[in-house]
Amino acid sequence: MSSTAGRVSVVGVGPGRSHWCTPAVRDRGAAATDIVGYGPYVDLVETWTSGRLHRSDNRVEADRARHALDLAATGRDVVVVSSGDPGIFAMASALIEQLDAHGDRWRQVDVEVLPGITAAQALASRVGAPLGHDFCVISLSDVLKPWHVITRRLAAAAAADFVIALYNPRSRHRPEQLADAMAVVARHRRPETPVIVGRHVGRDAEQVTIVDLRTFDPTTVDMSTVLIIGSSTTRLLDRPLGVRTYTPRSYPDDGAVPKP
Numbered sequence: 001m002s003s004t005a006g007r008v009s010v011v012g013v014g015p016g017r018s019h020w021c022t023p024a025v026r027d028r029g030a031a032a033t034d035i036v037g038y039g040p041y042v043d044l045v046e047t048w049t050s051g052r053l054h055r056s057d058n059r060v061e062a063d064r065a066r067h068a069l070d071l072a073a074t075g076r077d078v079v080v081v082s083s084g085d086p087g088i089f090a091m092a093s094a095l096i097e098q099l100d101a102h103g104d105r106w107r108q109v110d111v112e113v114l115p116g117i118t119a120a121q122a123l124a125s126r127v128g129a130p131l132g133h134d135f136c137v138i139s140l141s142d143v144l145k146p147w148h149v150i151t152r153r154l155a156a157a158a159a160a161d162f163v164i165a166l167y168n169p170r171s172r173h174r175p176e177q178l179a180d181a182m183a184v185v186a187r188h189r190r191p192e193t194p195v196i197v198g199r200h201v202g203r204d205a206e207q208v209t210i211v212d213l214r215t216f217d218p219t220t221v222d223m224s225t226v227l228i229i230g231s232s233t234t235r236l237l238d239r240p241l242g243v244r245t246y247t248p249r250s251y252p253d254d255g256a257v258p259k260p
């Protein structure tokens with residue numbers, strides 16, 4: 001490894017709306033010699049960089065990470081783009097996993113992570129403050145973890161009365177699993193518990209609706225959707241649009257999780 005090794009910044013461009021991307025991320029994109037990422041995310045930064053663009057397929061995270069690190073090892077100034085926040089189900093851990101696996105190979109490369117607005121935050125802001133108390137974030141994708149682990153975590157989170165944000169909720173390859181996941185949660189929640197459905201949040205095609213566990217329809221959901229399932233204390237306001245729901249900052253001190 002030469003002493004002229006460059007840098008890799010793993011950045012989050014936010015959920016899609018360009019002014020939701022931080023100035024720090026934009027500055028790094030503008031200065032970079034190379035932009036590496038899944039094609040649609042590279043498209044998002046194309047207009048504010050003169051760096052060389054390296055588009056790759058969505059399923060090759062490890063290859064993409066090694067490619068970025070190898071470029072930086074030759075002295076290049078590399079930006080790896082993720083949607084939302086790069087540390088949440090995205091490239092930051094995929095890249096650090098490569099550093100971990102390959103020890104000394106990229107020791108001289110300067111690696112940093114620049115945060116972005118994650119999908120759950122963006123959706124929450126659209127409807128009020130459903131994440132105002134304890135919450136957890138669970139990916140329903142079973143590509144990198146077994147389904148039985150997912151359902152076990154869902155059951156535990158639901159039993160503990162967390163607000164639950166669900167990422168990667170439903171794909172063409174697993175159209176039925178979302179209904180099974182919601183059934184697990186419903187065992188611990190009242191039927192009228194709010195479910196906030198956000199599709200393409202922050203993009204031109206944005207659709208945000210609030211339903212409840214009874215009326216939730218899994219077929220309205222795809223991989224461009226994030227869900228927030230309320231806890232026992234999440235409340236709805238009688239307002240037609242905008243700020244309509246929140247989870248209070250306080251929680252009853254009897255500690256008892258209400259039974260559905």
Ligand SMILES: C[S@@+](CC[C@H](N)C(=O)[O-])C[C@H]1O[C@@H](n2cnc3c(N)ncnc32)[C@H](O)[C@@H]1O
Pocket residue numbers: 015016082083084085086087088089090117118119120166167168169198199200201202203222223224225226227
């Ligand atoms: C691989 S994860 C990446 C998450 C991303 N790093 C983040 O922090 O938002 C992809 C999932 O994020 C959610 N997602 C990302 N951007 C979204 C958006 N603009 N609107 C709705 N959901 C989004 C969806 O659940 C999608 O299946």
